[in-house]
Amino acid sequence: MVVDVSLKAEILDPQGQAIAAALPRLGFAGITSVRQGKSFEIDFEGPATPERLAEIEKAASLLLANPVIENFTVRVVE
Amino acid sequence: MRVGVVTFPGSLDDRDAQRAIRIAGATPVPLWHADTDLKKVDAVVLPGGFSYGDYLRCGAIARFAPIMESIITRANDGMPLLGICNGFQILCESHLLPGALVRNHELHFRCRDQRISIKNNETSWTRGYALNQEIVVPLKNGEGSFQCDDTVLEMLENENRIVARYVGRNPNGSRNKIAGITNERGNIVGLMPHPEHAVEDLTGPGTDGLPFFTSLLMQVVNA
Numbered sequence: 001m002v003v004d005v006s007l008k009a010e011i012l013d014p015q016g017q018a019i020a021a022a023l024p025r026l027g028f029a030g031i032t033s034v035r036q037g038k039s040f041e042i043d044f045e046g047p048a049t050p051e052r053l054a055e056i057e058k059a060a061s062l063l064l065a066n067p068v069i070e071n072f073t074v075r076v077v078e
Numbered sequence: 079m080r081v082g083v084v085t086f087p088g089s090l091d092d093r094d095a096q097r098a099i100r101i102a103g104a105t106p107v108p109l110w111h112a113d114t115d116l117k118k119v120d121a122v123v124l125p126g127g128f129s130y131g132d133y134l135r136c137g138a139i140a141r142f143a144p145i146m147e148s149i150i151t152r153a154n155d156g157m158p159l160l161g162i163c164n165g166f167q168i169l170c171e172s173h174l175l176p177g178a179l180v181r182n183h184e185l186h187f188r189c190r191d192q193r194i195s196i197k198n199n200e201t202s203w204t205r206g207y208a209l210n211q212e213i214v215v216p217l218k219n220g221e222g223s224f225q226c227d228d229t230v231l232e233m234l235e236n237e238n239r240i241v242a243r244y245v246g247r248n249p250n251g252s253r254n255k256i257a258g259i260t261n262e263r264g265n266i267v268g269l270m271p272h273p274e275h276a277v278e279d280l281t282g283p284g285t286d287g288l289p290f291f292t293s294l295l296m297q298v299v300n301a
Binding site for chain 2: 018064
């Protein structure tokens with residue numbers, strides 16, 4: 001499974017801003033905003049059951065993401 | 079009075095915190111992150127540094143250290159708890175304080191003597207200051223920008239829970255120039271600058287930080 005974590009829209013992202021400022025210098029025009037996030041690739045034993053998904057979601061809200069500043073989504077990847 | 083200082087793997091300022099406690103007239107008690115015993119301390123300081131390498135998010139892994147469970151329980155019962163810099167980040171990750179500390183707005187690591195103004199002198203750690211007293215203490219952080227949503231910010235402002243604000247230019251983009259906050263009860267304080275580095279003229283910019291540690295003793299005398 002993959003857990004994608006992104007900063008909430010209202011939280012300042014200085015790293016994203018620095019990337020957005022660098023891209024036009026490299027010739028990538030028309031980019032108005034970059035938000036930097038992170039993703040966690042999690043391997044586990046057995047099939048991706050709904051129980052397993054619920055468990056990973058619990059881990060994401062407890063440790064992988066800080067719900068005060070971040071949102072997360074969990075997706076199953078074969 | 080016995081004041082515990084937790085050492086996590088990657089803590090840097092635990093020795094200085096112990097020294098500040100000793101200079102203030104209390105007994106510093108070293109605590110280890112992997113223990114659960116608080117050794118009969120009356121208060122705890124979470125020092126600055128890079129606990130667990132700041133992996134994942136600053137303070138995110140330290141928050142689950144075995145010692146933190148005991149500290150969170152005692153702090154919820156009213157034990158004075160001060161988190162400095164990385165300690166402040168741990169308090170936010172533990173949800174003992176609201177909000178979060180993120181990367182400085184200009185991505186610079188800030189290291190300088192910083193002027194701050196004490197905005198709440200009724201907490202366990204700031205009783206020794208006058209209201210609006212300006213002090214100079216070292217500031218050194220890369221992820222010290224205090225962020226929260228508008229609702230939380232309004233609550234902190236309305237409930238007088240902002241302990242200190244930066245004076246002059248905002249060094250890291252913190253909302254409303256917040257340098258430190260407290261919980262509702264005033265026993266838990268999180269602070270980004272370092273009062274423990276300003277307790278002796280010889281080794282710091284002055285002694286402006288000392289009242290953070292002597293305030294604790296005032297509370298005992300008054301009780």
